[in-house]
Amino acid sequence: MHDDRFQLPADADERTLLTCFLDWHRKALVRTCAGLPDEQLRRRAVPTSNLTLLGLVRHLAGVERWYFQGGIAENYPGSLYTATGKLGEDFDDLDSATGEASFAIWRAEVETSRRITAERPLEALSTHVITGQSLSLRWVLNHMIDEYARHNGHADLIREAIDGQVGE
Incomplete structure (x- = not known):
């Protein structure tokens, strides 16, 4: 696998580093889910958990929306x-959910997040429209890297339980 995070020059600016690492994690989610039919994307690896690959895709689409549109924009x-x-409601009611539709929504949310990011400096301060929390774009980008990293770990374990493979 080609890991583009490590192709950055040592003196890459902060915005480039943050957006590159976040995009790498976004791609990791796609790679981990690749090639699975909807039934397997809906499969719970642990009977006592509601975590599924499809649920993680839906959750991360919502997180993209919450922080970039609700927070920064x-x-x-x-x-x-x-x-x-x-x-955890975004992990429920998956019986009719499909990978194709869920990934289309996730991709649209990611594109909106990228647009919002490109339009603002890292120091841009916003107030979340629902929580009233003050956020900077820098904080949101760092938080999103953390969010994806944690959930990509979950995704690796779920994928391994399905067919023995893990994300790259």
């Missing part, structure tokens, strides 16, 4: 998969 269009506010 101060224009939250509403939740993608949660209606009641119940914790």
Whole structure:
């Protein structure tokens, strides 16, 4: 596998480093889910957990929306998969969900996040439209790297339980 994070020059600026590392983690999610049919994307690797690969894709689409649109752009269009506010709701009701539709939504959210990122300096301060929390673009990019890194670890374990493979 080609890891483009390590192709950056040692003196790459902070924005380049943050966006490159975040995009690498976004691609890792796609790689981990690649080649699986919907039934396997919906499979729970641990019977007591509601984590699935498809649920992680849906969750991360919502997280992209929450932080970039709701936080940085101060224009939250509403939740993608949660209606009641119940914790983990984006991992539920997957019976009719498909990888194709879920990844299309996720890709659209990622593209919106990239546009919002490109339009602002790292120091840009915003107030989350729902929580009132003050956020900088720098903070959000770092948080998103952390969010993807944690969930990509979950995705690796789920994929390994499905067919013995792990993400690259």
